[in-house]
Amino acid sequence: xxxxxxxxxxxxxxxxxxxxxxxxxxxxxxxxxxxxxxxxxxxxxxxxxxxxxxxxxxxxxxxxxxxxxxxxxxxxxxxxxxxxxxxxxxxxxxxxxxxxxxxxxxxxxxxxxxxxxxxxxxxxxxxxxxxxxxxxxxxxxxxxxxxxxxxxxxxxxxxxxxxxxxxxxxxxxxxxxxxxxxxxxxxxxxxxxxxxxxxxxxxxxxxxxxxxxxxxxxxxxxxxxxxxxxxxxxxxxxxxxxxxxxxxxxxxxxxxxxxxxxxxxxxxxxxxxxxxxxxxxxxxxxxxxxxxxxxxxxxxxxxxxxxxxxxxxxxxxxxxxxxxxxxxxxxxxxxxxxxxx
Amino acid sequence: xxxxxxxxxxxxxxxxxxxxxxxxxxxxxxxxxxxxxxxxxxxxxxxxxxxxxxxxxxxxxxxxxxxxxxxxxxxxxxxxxxxxxxxxxxxxxxxxxxxxxxxxxxxxxxxxxxxxxxxxxxxxxxxxxxxxxxxxxxxxxxxxxxxxxxxxxxxxxxxxxxxxxxxxxxxxxxxxxxxxxxxxxxxxxxxxxxxxxxxxxxxxxxxxxxxxxxxxxxxxxxxxxxxxxxxxxxxxxxxxxxxxxxxxxxxxxxxxxxxxxxxxxxxxxxxxxxxxxxxxxxxxxxxxxxxxxxxxxxxxxxxxxxxxxxxxxxxxxxxxxxxxxxxxxxxxxxxxxxxxxxxxxxxxxxxxxxxxxxxxxxxxxxxxxxxxxxxxxxxxxxxxxxxxxxxxxxxxxxxxxxxxxxxxxxxxxxxxxxxxxxxxxxxxx
Numbered sequence: 001x002x003x004x005x006x007x008x009x010x011x012x013x014x015x016x017x018x019x020x021x022x023x024x025x026x027x028x029x030x031x032x033x034x035x036x037x038x039x040x041x042x043x044x045x046x047x048x049x050x051x052x053x054x055x056x057x058x059x060x061x062x063x064x065x066x067x068x069x070x071x072x073x074x075x076x077x078x079x080x081x082x083x084x085x086x087x088x089x090x091x092x093x094x095x096x097x098x099x100x101x102x103x104x105x106x107x108x109x110x111x112x113x114x115x116x117x118x119x120x121x122x123x124x125x126x127x128x129x130x131x132x133x134x135x136x137x138x139x140x141x142x143x144x145x146x147x148x149x150x151x152x153x154x155x156x157x158x159x160x161x162x163x164x165x166x167x168x169x170x171x172x173x174x175x176x177x178x179x180x181x182x183x184x185x186x187x188x189x190x191x192x193x194x195x196x197x198x199x200x201x202x203x204x205x206x207x208x209x210x211x212x213x214x215x216x217x218x219x220x221x222x223x224x225x226x227x228x229x230x231x232x233x234x235x236x237x238x239x240x241x242x243x244x245x246x247x248x249x250x251x252x253x254x255x256x257x258x259x260x261x262x263x264x265x266x267x268x269x270x271x272x273x274x275x276x277x278x279x280x281x282x283x284x285x286x287x288x289x290x291x292x293x294x295x296x297x298x299x300x301x302x303x304x305x306x307x308x309x310x311x312x313x314x315x316x317x318x319x320x321x322x323x324x325x326x327x328x329x330x331x332x333x334x335x336x337x338x339x340x341x
Numbered sequence: 342x343x344x345x346x347x348x349x350x351x352x353x354x355x356x357x358x359x360x361x362x363x364x365x366x367x368x369x370x371x372x373x374x375x376x377x378x379x380x381x382x383x384x385x386x387x388x389x390x391x392x393x394x395x396x397x398x399x400x401x402x403x404x405x406x407x408x409x410x411x412x413x414x415x416x417x418x419x420x421x422x423x424x425x426x427x428x429x430x431x432x433x434x435x436x437x438x439x440x441x442x443x444x445x446x447x448x449x450x451x452x453x454x455x456x457x458x459x460x461x462x463x464x465x466x467x468x469x470x471x472x473x474x475x476x477x478x479x480x481x482x483x484x485x486x487x488x489x490x491x492x493x494x495x496x497x498x499x500x501x502x503x504x505x506x507x508x509x510x511x512x513x514x515x516x517x518x519x520x521x522x523x524x525x526x527x528x529x530x531x532x533x534x535x536x537x538x539x540x541x542x543x544x545x546x547x548x549x550x551x552x553x554x555x556x557x558x559x560x561x562x563x564x565x566x567x568x569x570x571x572x573x574x575x576x577x578x579x580x581x582x583x584x585x586x587x588x589x590x591x592x593x594x595x596x597x598x599x600x601x602x603x604x605x606x607x608x609x610x611x612x613x614x615x616x617x618x619x620x621x622x623x624x625x626x627x628x629x630x631x632x633x634x635x636x637x638x639x640x641x642x643x644x645x646x647x648x649x650x651x652x653x654x655x656x657x658x659x660x661x662x663x664x665x666x667x668x669x670x671x672x673x674x675x676x677x678x679x680x681x682x683x684x685x686x687x688x689x690x691x692x693x694x695x696x697x698x699x700x701x702x703x704x705x706x707x708x709x710x711x712x713x714x715x716x717x718x719x720x721x722x723x724x725x726x727x728x729x730x731x732x733x734x735x736x737x738x739x740x741x742x743x744x745x746x747x748x749x750x751x752x753x754x755x756x757x758x759x760x761x762x763x764x765x766x767x768x769x770x
Contacts, residue, residue: 091433150359222448228435229445233428236395237501238421238449283435 010287013280017294021073024301028069029061032308036061063200071198072304072318073297074206075263076273078213078255080296083270084289085217085252088224089245092155093275094333097256098267099159101143101166102136106253106260108173109135115180129205132257139165140253170265194317195263195304202262209258213251214293220244221285228283266319268326269296269303275333346372348536349394349412349424349505351562353403356386356393363389363398367562369555371538373504376531377565378551379540380572382581385557387540388429391507395426407505421449425503427495427511429540432482439485439493440478443469446500468499471526473519487514495523499530506530508539512546524550544585548572548596556580568596574656584633586652614759615640615660617681617688617711619702623649624693628748633657635752637759640681642702643670670701678702682709687758689751690737692717695730707733713742714754 029041036057044061079097086095097103113131117123146161147153217224223244226234231241259266273296274288281287300318303325307318350370357363364386371377379387389398394405394412405412412420425446432442446468447461457465469475472492482490491514498506508527512520528550531537541547547554553565554572558580563571569589577585583600590597615638618625625641626649632639639659644651647666654661662677664670670678678701682688688706690713695703706713719734738744745751 219453222445222451225437226445226448228437229432230430232392232395232397233430233432235397235417236421236424236426236428237445237497238418240417278436283437284441 010281010291014287014291014294017291017298021294021298021301024298024305025069025073028072028301028305029065031305032065032312034060036065067200067203068195068198069301069304071203071206071262072195072300074203074210075195075259075266076269076296076298076300076303077293078206078210078259078296079266079270079300080273080292081210081214081217081270081289082252082256082259083296084274084285084292085224085248086270087274088227088285089248089252090153090155090158091228091230092158094155094159094271094330096268096271097136097252097259098265099166099271099330100162101139101164101169102162102253102256103260103265103267104166104169104173105139105142106132106136106257107265108169108176109133109138109257110261111173111176115176125201125205129209129257129261132261133254135169136253136257136260137250139169140249194315194319195307196315198262206258206262210255213255213258214289216247216251217285217289220248221289224248224285224289225283264317264319266300266322268322268330269299271333272326272329273299275329346374347409348373348407349538350406351390351403352406354390354393354400354405355402356389356398356400358389358398362401362560364557364560364562366403368403369562369565371505371536373534373536374531375553376528376537376539376551378547378554378568379538379557379562380542380544380547380554380580381557386560387557388509390557390562391426391509391538391540392428394424394505394507395420418449421501423503424505424507425498425501426507427491427498427509429509429513432490432494435483437482438478439474439480439482439489440465440469442482442493443474443496443500446497449501464502465496465500468496472496472499473522488516488519491515492519492523495526503535505536505538508537510540510542513542520546544572544577544598545596548598549593572596572598574652578656584656584658586649586656588647588649588652614638615685616755616759617685617706617709618642618659619688619690619693619706620650621645621648621693621699621702623653624691625650626653628689628691628752629653629657629659631748631752632755633659635756637755640678640685642678642681642705643674643699667698669698675701675705679705679709682706682711685709685711686760687712687714687755689714689755690716690734691748691751692723694723694725696725700726700729700733703730703733707737707740707742712758713737713740714751714758715742715744716748716751717746718744 026038026041030036030038040057041061044058045066047058048062082097086097086100087093109131110128113127114123117127143158143161143165144153147157223239226237226239235241274292277288277292277295281291303321304318307316307321310316347370351367354367355362355365367390379390381387392398393400396413400413407423412424444457444461444465447457447464451457469478472495474489474492474496477485477489477493482493491511495511506527512523515523524546527537539551548568551568554568555565556563556571556576572587574585574587577583577587577598585598585600587596587598616632617640618629619642621644629639629641630653639657641650641654641659641661643662643664644654645664645666645668651661660681662674664674682705688709688711690703690706715734715737719731724730743754745754
């Protein structure tokens with residue numbers, strides 16, 4: 001029973017999540033092939049921040065572990081943000097960038113960009129995010145078109161169209177990769193959702209895209225609440241529904257593109273986290289958005305940590321860990337939704 | 342406010358979905374302080390017309406304006422400060438607090454970065470008090486009944502502080518007490534200057550609360566008229582295919598619409614055989630309805646305007662001779678009744694009390710030379726003629742009239758006397 005949590009409760013939850021994220025990041029950096037005491041992690045980061053770096057251990061922490069863990073946090077936050085947006089805009093609790101096919105679209109776009117522009121720094125920094133964004137937007141348009149009948153969007157058709165398009169685009173991506181064997185090896189691992197060998201360059205790129213993508217949802221959190229009442233009711237209460245949907249979906253596509261460009265296809269984070277957060281904090285987006293982003297970051301940092309230590313020294317792609325947890329969760333939601341009818 | 346005060350005006354509006362037109366050329370206006378009811382059969386386009394104001398269906402011709410400004414082209418936020426809607430569709434269930442739900446109505450008044458302030462919270466508290474939902478403030482809307490949600494939706498619309506209020510069957514989920522409470526509130530809002538347009542399923546509620554009523558049928562809207570004009574029995578029969586008694590309720594003083602027949606073919610000339618009825622004061626109402634259901638015509642004698650049986654006769658399409666209220670049956674009227682009864686298969690004398698004014702009905706029946714069926718007994722408490730009614734009754738019995746105890750027996754007899762023209766309506770078991 002959580003009726004409209006008060007401000008103090010919201011602040012408490014957000015503070016708790018921020019603290020948990022900090023802990024998860026420290027743990028993410030500390031554990032790995034070489035175990036580093038958590039105290040050393042904090043010391044190394046503060047040395048780096050104040051400009052007194054230099055030791056080899058510091059280099060491992062600051063240049064290898066830290067960007068990877070921060071990137072996991074940013075990817076998790078991006079996917080959770082996109083999940084919150086899709087679920088509100090489509091009034092569909094099962095909507096998520098992976099299930100809607102947007103991730104696959106971004107993946108195909110990114111792959112095509114890689115094939116077309118090569119793997120130079122410029123290509124990766126500019127071409128891949130743009131390709132991913134274009135792929136995400138076009139896929140979104142395609143899926144919504146396929147699922148609409150006379151202007152009405154059927155929730156079940158949306159999921160079916162998303163899954164069908166997702167499979168098709170993944171197959172196309174594989175086709176491109178087989179055709180272009182040069183980029184294949186690295187891209188296949190990337191497609192499975194991985195965070196290996198990521199650098200500050202990736203962190204900066206995703207931070208910029210997430211920063212841009214979070215502006216509209218933050219300013220328009222009340223519109224997102226109103227969208228839960230249905231498009232027509234939202235319009236009656238003063239929301240310019242079509243325009244708002246356009247910018248909000250563009251924002252979602254942007255952060256999904258960013259996440260896919262740096263880490264490939266990681267499913268279910270955008271589906272699970274908003275649900276878990278809603279149970280605690282309620283459906284109002286003013287609190288739901290930041291809390292889901294924090295929770296998504298925690299989920300992916302922990303998932304990445306598990307991916308690294310479960311079969312150490314072998315790493316599992318983190319997308320496999322999230323799918324193992326998220327697949328059953330999806331089934332549970334589906335059953336619950338059917339029973340609620 | 343502009344001089345004409347047309348807070349909501351449909352100026353030759355045609356609405357529909359894509360290529361499908363639902364209502365065409367709607368032309369009427371709601372002024373501040375006025376409450377107009379929209380009635381009509383299901384699927385006639387009442388809701389479509391209402392929803393077109395806030396941009397649901399397409400307006401393909403004409404314009405919907407407020408004080409001369411187009412609501413169709415107005416930015417959504419601005420329009421939401423002017424027009425509040427209580428839609429018919431239920432709110433999708435999600436775990437939102439009721440107060441937060443009502444507070445959503447403040448949205449069009451809030452700045453981009455502003456949160457609801459003390460003034461907004463005061464407005465929310467006030468509309469929740471007026472809609473009798475204050476006690477629900479801490480509840481979650483996904484755990485409330487449909488009726489509670491409907492009143493919260495009204496509160497949400499009122500939190501917009503609109504000058505125009507649109508209601509789409511605002512009482513469909515409410516029990517009678519809450520329905521009357523909500524409509525009393527809406528009535529008082531209109532009295533305070535709001536322009537109200539409401540779609541109603543219940544003709545009686547529409548007649549009771551609306552100033553004027555417009556009928557939506559066959560893709561057209563009639564000009565709004567006072568309930569007594571807009572909802573006469575013929576209109577109700579034409580529009581809804583239901584025979585109804587429409588009369589002023591003696592208790593509430595408002596128009597009451599009571600459906601009495603559905604489906605029987607009551608068009609003039611449909612029945613070959615008629616049964617005469619001596620009735621009045623409601624004594625013939627049930628028999629008239631059941632005779633009509635049996636496919637028989639009815640001649641109800643001479644009836645005063647304002648009499649219940651007069652209204653029923655009109656509703657079932659019975660023939661009768663009309664008298665002014667409390668008027669006596671004079672010689673010409675009696676001659677007409679006599680003529681009417683003479684064409685009937687038989688004449689039933691119901692348990693109506695007799696006085697000087699209506700005695701000619703009984704005399705016409707007894708002297709009609711048609712078979713007469715007498716219901717009940719001519720006791721002293723029915724006879725206010727000093728024995729003349731009794732004398733006619735006995736004369737009829739002497740001439741071989743059939744006497745029965747119940748209306749059901751009388752109906753049975755009338756059907757037997759009318760031959761194969763009498764059929765059995767599904768409602769008659």
